[in-house]
Amino acid sequence: MARPATPARCIAITLALVALNAGLLAVRWHGRGAPAEGALRVGLVFDVGGRGDKSFNDAAYAGVARAQAELGIYAEFIEPGEGSDRESGIRLLAARGFDLVIGVGFIFSDDMIGVARDYPQVRFACVDYAKFDEHGFVLPPPNMVALKFREEEGSYLVGAVAALRSPARTVGFVGGMDIPLIRKFEAGYRAGVRRVCPDCRVLVAYAGTSSDAFKNPARGKELALAQYAAGADVVFHAAGSTGLGVFEAARERGRLAIGVDADQWDEAPGHLLTSMTKQVDVSVLETIRAVREGRFQGGLRVFGLREGGVDYVYDEPRRGMIPADVRAQVEALRAEIIAGRVRVPSTPAEVDPG
Amino acid sequence: MRTTLVLRALPPLWAALCALAAASALTLLHGESPRELYRLLWAGTWGSAYGIGQVLFKATPLLFCGLGVAMALRAGLFNIGAEGQITVGAFAAALSGAALPAATPAWLALPTVLLCAFGAGAALGAVAGLFRWLAGAHEVIVTMMLNFVVRAAMVGLGGHVFLRESVHTAPVVAGAELPRLSRYLPALHGSAANASLLLGLLVCAGCALLLSRTRAGFVLRTLGSNEEAARAAGVHVGRTWTWALALAGGVAGLGGTNFVLGYKHYYEDGFSGGVGYMGIAVAVLGHNRPLGVLLAALLFGTLSQGGLAVHALVPRELIDVLTAVVLLTLAASQPAVQRLLQAQPGARREKEQDEKDKEGP
Structure with a gap:
């Protein structure tokens, strides 16, 4: 059973713990490190619990991952822990001066408009953007693109x-x-x-x-x-x-x-x-490419069949199906x-x- | 007196040091530098005005829920229902705030919605108290089940009250909004910290006064420390259980004002993010004392916002693990938890005597 804590034992335990921490902090380690010089910095915020949904959020991730591989961009991903983290995550990325901040899902619409107005030099993209007021559809600010699909x-x-x-x-x-x-x-x-x-x-x-x-x-x-x-x-x-x-x-x-x-x-x-x-991944990749090539435009971007934004699966192992x-x-x-x-x-x- | 104070501070200090060591080790294992992690943690929380504002914003509902759990624990009751209570509180505040006429002045609108939030949480708490009193059902089971009932009810009701193409209600009238702190401190611009924090501080002080300076608080503490003695002294145990849980639920219910009246001005599906369950840890870490709960809420708020800030380096899972490590180390270092779990005061005295005997030469 636990024995009473004598002053000596208390001090010993405290010192041991402090020493352990000091030791761990002393370890020199160069992690992934900072983004390469001149690399485009892209941040993506998932919806709460969105990562790993095998559809929408993962597709957005795939788009950024492809951009990392094909365009050599630097990317960071944020999974919010609760509702208010959506705005906070976007704001943290914008405040750190990212070139492009992406929010995945219509639920980001409100939050992103507010942050986009606060950071006019940062570009924003909202997948499935939908914001209505009493006058109808609200167009996003000029530094923000709404990615929508047919x-x-x-x-x-x-x-x-x-x-x-x-x-x-x-x-x-x-x-x-x-x-x-x-x-x-x-x-x-x-x-x-x-x-x-x-x-x-x-x-x-x-x-x-x-x-x-x-x-x-x-x-x-x-x-x-x-x-x-x-x-x-x-x-x-x-x-x-x-x-x-x-x-x-x-x-x-x-x-x-x-x-x-x-x-x-x-x-x-x-x-x-x-x-x-x-093809959320296509729309995300396209947006990143546009920012990189200096032809980013705010407003509405609609992806239909013509743009390769929607499709149906027709694949070799499924030939028997269709x-x-x-x-x-x-x-x-x-x-x-x-x-x-x-x-x-x-x-x-x-x-x-x- | 001084020694006991130091002794009381030691377990949380050790817990913090253990958690820190675990965080460093896990970060190293993940291949990142702990120093960089702590730099980001600092910059994203107490190292910037926006960070401070967000920590305060996140600490606010934790303060309310922590107080809700702590006040019940002081009466010897485990209130697991803060999650449900803050949800109904937020829902009641949003619905009543939206139902008021648009021109309602703040002096009328604010007390009304605050009363609705408190009342809704209190009603839920009182149900658990009544079950305990009249049916002998343990409040852990009842409050936990009520959380599920509330969750299901919100799903059902949401479809009827949410606006088109959204998962939130109509906004409350302007008079019922709580101002953001950035209105008075422009440096906090962008952060969602709002006057709900000041309300929380008032409630915190009120709880402290109630416990230490009033007859009701004395009855509550007596019941919490020894039920038999309280009964023998003429305390109506069932009634005290009921009002203690009602008070606890009401305080937790007021926590909903932070999001609804201070931030979004509407109720949004899933806004709480489990803050009610976190309130249990906040209460235990704060030794069920209002001031302790306040400090614990600030710590948890820092962890939550810090988790977001260091997300660039480590994945969400690791952040959750780190938070859990803090909880585990705290639970292990908390004799208060064990004391409360040993419900029989007599048995405890015997056990302590046993241990004293064993310690003998």
Whole structure:
């Protein structure tokens, strides 16, 4: 058992600890060190708990990592521990005079506008920027670029793939949080289905109206099972980790699913028809390149099919999933969109007026 | 008296030295220089005006939650529910602040929203107290479960009250906003430190006065140090439990004002970041004394902001490990924890006697 602390023992313990610390501090070590002379300094702030999400945040990381390898930039990454760390992280990077500070997610919109105004000489980029006031969309300040995506265009293509692979002429859509951003996926998907199969049915369900709707695999599975039971051959999800439940349902029922944001094949091999990918990495890399080449411009940057910002996965090991004739039809649609002959709707109301 | 003071200061000092050594060792293992780490830590916290402001901002909710846990502990109760209490407090402040007419003057709006924040937290605390009193349910279980209930309720309610395409409520009226400290100290510009800190200092002083100068505080301390003796002395134990937990919950609930009234002016999903659980460590480190809690809150605020500042050198996981190391070393060096866990005062005296006997020649 613990014995009473005598003064001598107390002093001995204290001195021993001080000596240990002094010893550790005395070690000379040259870590990664400072950035190379003249290297572009880029900072990226993830969302809380975002790092390792295998989609959105990781894609942004991949973009910066590619820039490190290809352009030789110096980069730092911050994972906030709590909500107020988002602004604080951006501010710390800006105060240290970084050339470009990137925030990943619409939740950064408010914070970044404020910091961008305080540091006009620093450039900022916000992925999925969305800021509205009573007058509508708020344009970012001139030293900040809003990176947005035409999710509806990629969704249009996977909608066509889904309809062409559905003998029962029924496909499903599971959304996460019921917000305009996710309805863009729904609108594009339904328009794509209608284009190749006008009498196909599209079953639509949303997991909820709070941000937890993106983190609820049990709910995702329940919704997908209901759609498979109603005859759907393929279910497309735009629901974050809620979509993992959709994949589970697909495995259980032996049906097909479509992934989102990144190539999600590994989550349900053999049951993943394709994935609608959002090339956040491309947009981030492009922005860094623009800063480096001195052609950075604030304002709105929208990435669609033409810019390579959205796409669908068509890969060698999955050749069995998408037959050549389906591929040919979908590629024809892509060409039409890029050429501007087809405008993909971004709200469900435009797909189905009235 | 002087010796006991030194003895009381030793465990935290050792803990700090152990944590420092562990931090240096881990940083070396990661391949970075500890000296560079501490330089960044200093520059990002107490070494710059913005850093100081952020430390104060982060210490504020920790102060409230720490006091909420400490006041309950002084009555012999473990309040694990500060997380739920600060959440309902923030939610109540945001909803009441947004519901007021836009032209409400500050002298009317501020007391109203503060009362709502306190009331919501207090109600949650009182539930735990009533369960303990009337059903004999242990407050650890009840307060912990209430945290889950609150979390789930916020998810459900959020969908109804959050603004379009966001995860936050409508902003509170101008009269209910607490000013940022940078309005009076321009050097703090950019930092979110706000008048909620001053409110926290007032509450801290109030708790100290309550404990040391009032009858109610005496009853609370008596109950905390020996339940049987308090009962024999005529203290209504159940009632005291209930108001002690209500007070604790109310104080924690006021912590929500830091984010809602002082920083964003709205309630945002997941704003607390587990600050309520950190409050437990703050209370224990501060020896459940208001002044101690204040110092502990400042230390934790420094760790939290410092973690962000040194992020350039070390990954998030390592920062979490370092914070955990501080907690572990503190827990190991805290006889107060062990004393509280040994619920039977009689058994403790016997044990101490045993040890004294063993120490004999």
